[in-house]
Amino acid sequence: MLSACSTPCDAPGQLCAPIESNTSALPPPKPVPPPRPPRPPAPEAVTFAVAVPNITSYDEGGTPNVAPIPNKPATGIGQDMPPATAPAPSDGQLHHIGLLLPLRSETLGPAAELLRAGFMAAYERDRSGFEVSVTDTGETTSDVLNTFAQAQREQDIVVGPLARSAVTAVANSDLVTKPTIALNHPDNRDEARLPAKLLVMGLSIEAEARQVAAWAASEQPGASALILSAGAPSQRRISTAFKQEWLRQGGKVDVLELSAVNGYLSDAEMVQLRARLAATPPGLLFAALDADQARQLRVAIGSDLPLYGTSSLNPGAGRGASGPELDGVRLLDLPWQVQRDHPQVMVYPQPPQPNDRRLTADMERLYALGIDAFRVAREVALRQGAPFTLDGVTGRLSVRSDAGQLRFERTxxxxxYQNGAVAVWPPANTPPAQ
Known part of the structure; x- marks a missing residue:
């Protein structure tokens, strides 16, 4: 903010001198402070209301099995998966859901808007008996906590916030008195010590890497693993998570960090790696890389060794050069990305595309997270603490209450990669590995 000069001088950068006069000197007028900019009005909640509650009943099914299949990822929507069986409430209650997102944030605004679009797409499909209010959280910790506290007073269930720092602030507060679905993971918090009513369901690349490690260990028991990364912060997190789970599974592991310039792996290091693998081959490779780097790796070393990775190896349909180089590489990703022709995915509209560019695969994953966030919120509201499972567009979802603490798991x-594209594993008519 500009400050006013303490003497009557208009020329900036010049010394101010007293003004002489034949009459008595008048006292200089006091400087008028510049007007304060008007405080922006608090964002109004956008409410999507249903006048007459009419909960759609679910088909009757067996008792849900909330435990994921040990050491194995999901192998297709609906396989070995009981349907949700939440009964319709007999009192015709209208459930109020508050969705809290940083919609006006310069950095997170586009992601928040896309997640909101997914949430509302799911709401439009199963809106009977529910009312959704969408509120901007702001970006400062105090704004987030104030908005969250108000939502806890006014809503039956709260979904959000989105930013990791905001979720951390909420987790460290004593404000969580109603069921709350956080859309990210808090920093440095053991989830066993989170507030009892806080359910964390954000997408986690670290959790994904741990699932890949358990999957690979079930297919390659006792094998040694070589982890390859190119030094990016996210790749190091993926590498660390895989290594921790691989060691927990009882395997041996080594880590090699490769050099990359503008995303391209060093040719000299690829030659050295090829010689190393020929001399002492590990049981399998884990690529904490992006899709282009994994393709460079495969071209350099061949396809003799099993290669696993996370969704970072899938740039999305039409976003990378297709070809056979990655065929056989196994990875985990969301059904939204790899089962687009499945009926439970096709019932939802595709995300809105920006005018100037195509959405990235990660942004599409946030849209899918929004869809599942509403579906989980709906079930939490209807079930009142009872466990349930869902075939979600982000994976197989299970929610349970452990001694009063809400627990969430996503498989x-x-x-x-099959014929240059990512597809559900195992391929059709191929039995799974034993």
Missing amino acids: EQAAS
Whole structure:
């Protein structure tokens, strides 16, 4: 903010001198402070209301099995998966859901808007008996906590916030008195010590890497693993998570960080790696890389060794050069990305595309997270603490209450490169590995 000069001088950068006069000197007028900019009005909640509650009943099914299949990812929507069986409430209650997102944030606004679009797409499909209010959280910790506290007073269930720092602030507060679905993971918090009514269901690349490690260990028991990354912060997190789970599974592991310039792996290091693998081959490779780097790796070393990775190896349909180089590589990703022709995915509209560019695969995953966030919120509201499972567009979802603490688990979809594209694994008519 500009400050006013303490003497009557208009020329900036010049010394101010007293003004002489034949009459008595008048006292200089006091400087008038510049007007304060008007405080922006608080964002109004956008409410999507249903006048007459009419909960759609679910088909009757067996008792849900909330435990995921040990050491194995999901192998297709609906396989070995009981349907949700939440009964319709007999009192015709209208359930109020508050969705809290940083919609006006310069950095997170586009992601928040896309997640909101997914949430509302799911709401439009199963809106009977529910009312959704969408509110901007702001970006400062105090704004987030104030907005969250108000939502806890006014809503039956709260979904959000989205930013990791905001979720951390909520988790460290004593404000969580109603069921709350956080859309990210808090920093440095053991989920066993989170507030009892806080359910964390954000997408986690680290959780994905741990699932890949358990999957690979079930297919390659006792094998040694070589982890390859190119040094990006996200790749290091993926590498660390895989290594921790691989060691927990009882395997041996080594880590090699490769050099990359503008995303391209060093040719000299690829030659050295090829010689190393020929001399002492590990049981399998884990690529904490992006799709282009994994393709460079495969071209350099061949396809003799099993290669696993996370969704970072899938740039999305039409976003990378297709070809056979990655065929056989196994990875995990969301059903939304690898089962687009499945009926439970096709019932939802595709995300809105920006005018100037195509959505990235990660942005599409946030849209899918929005869809599942509403579906989980709906079930939590209807079931009042009872466990349930869902075939979600982000994976196989299970929610349970452990001694009063809400627990969430997501098992992502097994996939592999087949004929240059990512598809559900195992391929049709191929028995799974034993």
